[in-house]
Amino acid sequence: MAAVPKPALARALLQQCMSARLQVKPPEHGAEAEWVEIQRGLVIYICFFKGADEDLVPKIVNMLLSVKLSESESGEYVSVLDLPGDVLIIPQATLGGKLKGKKMQYHANIEKEKGLELYSQFVTLCEKELSASTRCAEAGVRVKHGTYGNRQVLKLDTNGPYTHLIEF
């Protein structure tokens, strides 16, 4: 008897970029929009499902920063930490959608407050891991991230997005 797979607790989508620009504050009251920007590196779209908790966050961060998907100058695939490259984190609740008829439903997505909590921990831990890497610190690579709950206005420039899906 084959085992029934456990439902996923989080879904991450990875795309490689040459540069990426994300709006973190929409234009309002006459003020211009605010953006963050990264250069060559990794774009991480992240979505948490119901049942995800704090213990899961280090596991995800460790995996996403160490999986060998970034193409080095020599054409070898290395981790974003070893590239070293910038990281842009984008909260993307739509990734949790499940098709029902011709519409998407998001019943498995985590509650908004809990999702914000996990997202914040995720961002903080990514920042910590990159700043703990001597190679990243010397190269001056950056972690940037989107604002949870906002529209994620994104401009992406790739040399091939080399899109990967990882579930936890």
Next chain:
Amino acid sequence: MAAVPKPALARALLQQCMSARLQVKPPEHGAEAEWVEIQRGLVIYICFFKGADEDLVPKIVNMLLSVKLSESESGEYVSVLDLPGDVLIIPQATLGGKLKGKKMQYHANIEKEKGLELYSQFVTLCEKELSASTRCAEAGVRVKHGTYGNRQVLKLDTNGPYTHLIEF
């Protein structure tokens, strides 16, 4: 006893765009690279798994062109056919990757020749469906697509990618 889900035969990733530009021929022998471009519409990344066949293609095309994920002027979600919007199709074998240690394996991906065959049918059917829609024809919307087996050099401009995953 819960049913064991059948393995997926195809995986599609959808992102909404304001415009997108994809290289379809790399620069070589002194000739410049060739690109295709779409304006507002849908970017479809597609990956076929082993076991996928011709019968699956119309089902996928019908679903992707009719699922209501495109934001209309009035803020309602409609299909890309009803928007109406352009479509950019990108073959993306990496989407079929499965994590093994810190590397990705692609054992479930379809054989290259068969994949090219299904991809070509997929593109042709999308073109046919859009040209059969009076609304799309009147609006002059376009279907563009990447070259199977090439590096998919992509530039994407979004008002929120609103990323969705659909498996078949």
